[in-house]
Amino acid sequence: MSDVTRIMDAIERGDVKATDELLPLVYGELRLLAAQRLAKESPGQTLQATALVHEAYLRLVGDQGQTWNSRGHFFAAAAEAMRRILIDNARRKQRLKHGGNLHRADAEEVALLSDETGLTVGGSEDDLIALDEALEKLAQKDKVKADLVKLRFFGGLTGEQAAQALGISHNTADRYWAYARSWLHLEITKAQGT
Numbered sequence: 001m002s003d004v005t006r007i008m009d010a011i012e013r014g015d016v017k018a019t020d021e022l023l024p025l026v027y028g029e030l031r032l033l034a035a036q037r038l039a040k041e042s043p044g045q046t047l048q049a050t051a052l053v054h055e056a057y058l059r060l061v062g063d064q065g066q067t068w069n070s071r072g073h074f075f076a077a078a079a080e081a082m083r084r085i086l087i088d089n090a091r092r093k094q095r096l097k098h099g100g101n102l103h104r105a106d107a108e109e110v111a112l113l114s115d116e117t118g119l120t121v122g123g124s125e126d127d128l129i130a131l132d133e134a135l136e137k138l139a140q141k142d143k144v145k146a147d148l149v150k151l152r153f154f155g156g157l158t159g160e161q162a163a164q165a166l167g168i169s170h171n172t173a174d175r176y177w178a179y180a181r182s183w184l185h186l187e188i189t190k191a192q193g194t
C-alpha cells in the first residue's frame with residue numbers, strides 16, 4: 001500500500017492529521033497537472049496553477065463522504081475538480097465580459113487541434129464552455145469515454161495512466177480516445193451551426 005493510499009484510508013476514517021500529510025505527497029503532481037492545464041488557456045488567465053491546486057485540493061478533502069480506492073482514483077477526482085473550477089471561472093468571466101450573452105465563435109476558432117493529448121480547444125472562455133457542454137452530452141451517452149477525456153485533457157494524464165485509472169486496457173483507451181475526440185469535434189461543430 002502506497003503512502004498516498006494509506007493516508008487516504010486514514011482520511012476516510014476521519015483522521016484530521018492525515019489530511020495535512022496528503023498535500024505534501026501529491027502537491028508536486030497536482031501542481032504539474034494544473035500548470036499543464038493552464039498553459040493551454042488564453043493569455044491573460046488570472047487563475048494561477050498554485051490557486052488551482054489549492055482550490056481543487058480543498059474541494060477534494062473538504063467533501064464529506066469522499067472515498068478513493070486508489071491513487072489513480074484520487075487523481076481522477078482531482079482532474080474533475082480542476083475541470084469544474086476552470087469551467088466555473090470561464091462562466092464567471094463570460095458573464096462579466098459579455099453580460100451573460102453567449103458569443104458564437106467560428107468553427108475554426110473552436111476546432112479541435114492536435115497537441116500532446118490530441119485534443120485542444122481555442123483559448124477563449126467560450127471555447128472551454130463549448131467543450132464542457134459537449135463533454136456533458138458525451139457523459140450522458142458514454143460515461144467512460146467522457147471520464148477518459150476529463151483525465152487526459154483536464155487531468156493531463158497519459159493514455160496509459162488514464163486507462164489504468166479507469167480500469168480498462170490501453171488499447172481500449174486508445175479506441176475510446178479516438179472516438180471521443182471525433183465525437184466532441186462533431187458536437188462542437190454542430191453546436192456552432194456549421
